[in-house]
Amino acid sequence: MSDNLIRNIVEVRSKLSTENSNKLLLALGDFVNNLKSKIEGNNLGYIYCLRAASIPFDDIPDDTTGLEELAWVTADFLIKRLNYDRYKTIYHLSDNAGHNEHIDSCFVVYYQMLSSQFSQLVSFADLNIKTINEYFDVLLRKKVLATKTNKWGDIDSSAWDSLLHEFAYDKLMGASFMSFTDDMPDYIKSHAKSCDIDNLYGRFVAAVLDEEIKQRGDCSPLITTGEDFEIHIKRLIEANVPFATVETTPRTGDDGADLLVYGNGYSIAIQAKYYSSPVGNSAVQEIYSAKAIYQTNFAVVVTNISYTKAAQEAAETLKVILATEGNIIEIIKYLLE
Structure with a gap:
């Protein structure tokens, strides 16, 4: 295996003591031998595993030599993901700071645990892809609702990341390897999070889901509930x-x-009602109160159907705007422009 293919491994081993360097090499050999037997015939699943670990490969070779090289390159990239220098810095800033030999021993164990989780991820990839696709509509709804964009345009996906972890733990094979940092010191947990390797199974779910969304094109969830309608309006x-x-x-x-909508210095509070009969004035009262609570400029109720006369009268009195899914966009543009 050329040094060019495993340059990160070579670099890290040069920084370790002879004993720890040899331990790491043994761990790498075990990982590669285990991995190359799992890659063959599992191409799609392996690609998603690579994406979960942010390893930039989209093609899997067919020949045995190519598979072994890919396994070594994967091992090399996992070493890169662990970022030895960042690990060492975080270690020295922790309460566990001590002799370099201890740092390096922990690093070898750290790699072994990460590589074990990755191997487990590959083992169950095909089964887990099927499970994710079975829950596609549910996950899509959750993603839309959990991914927030604030009024400054910043995206906060922390709630979605937590849901990915929860779904993976509840539904995917290999749950026993889910949180490989659970029993590790806090500095390891901090380092894993900073290197984006703290939620590999969740990232695997996201990779499969994102690809499925691309393949399906328009993935608007079927509207059968109020939550679906809210997602639709959003x-x-x-x-x-x-x-x-x-x-x-x-x-x-x-x-x-x-929903709260912001634009051009204005804000709108929206209540979405998915009903089988006309919306009554209670919805008008609720959004009127919400306007004061959220301190928005406007209050809007949007529905898939129509409004009762009482709702229309209350809306006129309270200056609440009544909309349908057919004219909500026109109303939003008018209010924000």
Whole structure:
């Protein structure tokens, strides 16, 4: 194996003591031998595993020599993901700071645990892809609701990352290897998070889901519930009012508003109602209160159906705007421009 293919391994081994360098080499050999037997015939699953670890490969070789090289390159990239220099810096800043020999011994164990989790991920990749696809619609809904964009355009995906971890733990094979840092010191957990390797299974779910979204094209969830309708309205606004940012409120304790829309210095509180009969004036009262709580400029109720006369009268009195999915975009643009 050429040094060019495993340059990160060569670099890290040069920084370790002879004993730890040899231990790392043995760990690498075990990982590669285990991995190359799992790659063959599991191409698609392996690609998703590579994406989960941010390893930039999209093609899997067919020949045995090529598979062994890919296994070594994967091992090399995992070493790169661990970022030895960052690990050492975080270690020295921790309460566990001590002799370099101890640092390096921990690093070898750290790599062994990460490579074990990656191997487990590969082992169950095909089965887990099927599971993820079975829950595609549910995951898509969760992603839309959990991914927030604030009024400054910053994307906060922390809630979605947590849901990915939770889904993977509950539904995917290999859960016993889910959190390989659980029993490790805090500095290891901090380092793993900084290197984006703390949630490999969750990242695997995201990789499969993102590819499935690309393949399916328009993936608007089927509207059968109020939550579906809320997602639908959120997507409509994001797709048709690009200068606006849309936030979802908490699922419980939303104080009467489902969505908050910001743009050009204005703000709108929206309540989305998916009903089989006309919406009554209680929705108008709720969004009127939400307008005060969230301190927005406007209050809007949007529905898939129509409004009762009482709702229309209350809306006129309270200056609440009543919309349908057919005219909500026109109304949003008018209010924000």
